[in-house]
Amino acid sequence: MGLKSSEKRTRRRPKQRRAVETVNAVLDTVIRILKREGFAALTTNRIAEVAGVSIGSLYQYFPDKQAIFAALHKRHIDEIDHLLAATLMEHAGSPLDRLMRALVEAMVDAHTQDPELYELLAATVPHRAAGTRDFAIRLHGAFLHAISSRLKKPKKRRELEKTAFIVTHMVESLSHGVVLRRPPGLSLAEAKEEAARAVLAYLRA
Amino acid sequence: MGLKSSEKRTRRRPKQRRAVETVNAVLDTVIRILKREGFAALTTNRIAEVAGVSIGSLYQYFPDKQAIFAALHKRHIDEIDHLLAATLMEHAGSPLDRLMRALVEAMVDAHTQDPELYELLAATVPHRAAGTRDFAIRLHGAFLHAISSRLKKPKKRRELEKTAFIVTHMVESLSHGVVLRRPPGLSLAEAKEEAARAVLAYLRA
DNA sequence: AAAATTTGTGAAGGTTTGCTCACATTTTAG
């Protein structure tokens, strides 16, 4: 691997459709290998082999192995980003409780597929990375706005910031916990509902 | 690396004091290298070099590289374990709000040193690992008991389980978030207090 | 149809890595 910050030599960007497919095949393959064979088996040559492309093709679009991780992480963040934006849009007129339930639902669904994978990615790609920070800031802003516009008694900016910070993390981490660490005997639906209730309890206090 | 489950050939266990010191030097060095040089620089030879022991000594106590990670993770879990046990003991007679504040405080303090490191460890060592699971179960049990004995209106077992699940994760992840993702302008003390308030709001609802 | 561009190929170089083993040294036990 290589988690150091390195020169960002930009490689060729895919122009034709087949090139885009190559890039996607690579990223999908990384996920598949991580799930089926584990972190240790994730070598550049194996990625190329399983993806059905040559190792040379891989290096046409990724300057080094670490860049593949970054791209994968970005793809995941973008997914979540769109999902949350859509949920916020869809519930623009909904009251707070409906919105929060929907947000928890969306986050849980987004992580139900490969929760462990994205935990590993989140830990592997540092928080300072450009995309990660931007995402966190946008998320925080979106929550702040959503909450602010639904409060009966307006809060001070500073209080709002605190509230948004807590709510953002509650939604994110509880969703994560619901998927990944829910004890046996507790259904997904129940866990989701309880997580939403926790968020709402805080917001109403 | 090697995250696959492998044969657990047990190596020599340190009997003398200097052997224990060797083992600790190795573990401390891993942390130091991770912080200063990053994940990529963490090779067995480099660990030995920085720790001031020979590579041979390292392999006297760790069957392979992965085992070093596991040991480090275990050490961290044990620390948290003792800390939480102590906090629960110390506040055996305290009301819920004092206890929760103390718990958040303890968790935050425990992660203030190297938050990123332990995030990486948590993601690297799978949740199914023996120690990790045991810890989660103990933690859950402790929270359940602490909450249960302080409720005025007793809850059903099933409800209690849910509550303990949520509270455990709130304390854990909010503490983590307070340290690692707190937005600039929000003090540690303020963030801690707000996290505790969130937990209490949920418990009172 | 030719030229230019984009995409795909994979053998192999040069480096690095995890780990062993035969042996030296230190500590404990008898």
Next chain:
DNA sequence: CTAAAATGTGAGCAAACCTTCACAAATTTT
């Protein structure tokens, strides 16, 4: 003091790794 056990050593090997490069094939442009 001697034997046995525990601990420490580090050169070096076999394996694995990332990445390059010279070139071929496919596609687009002129």
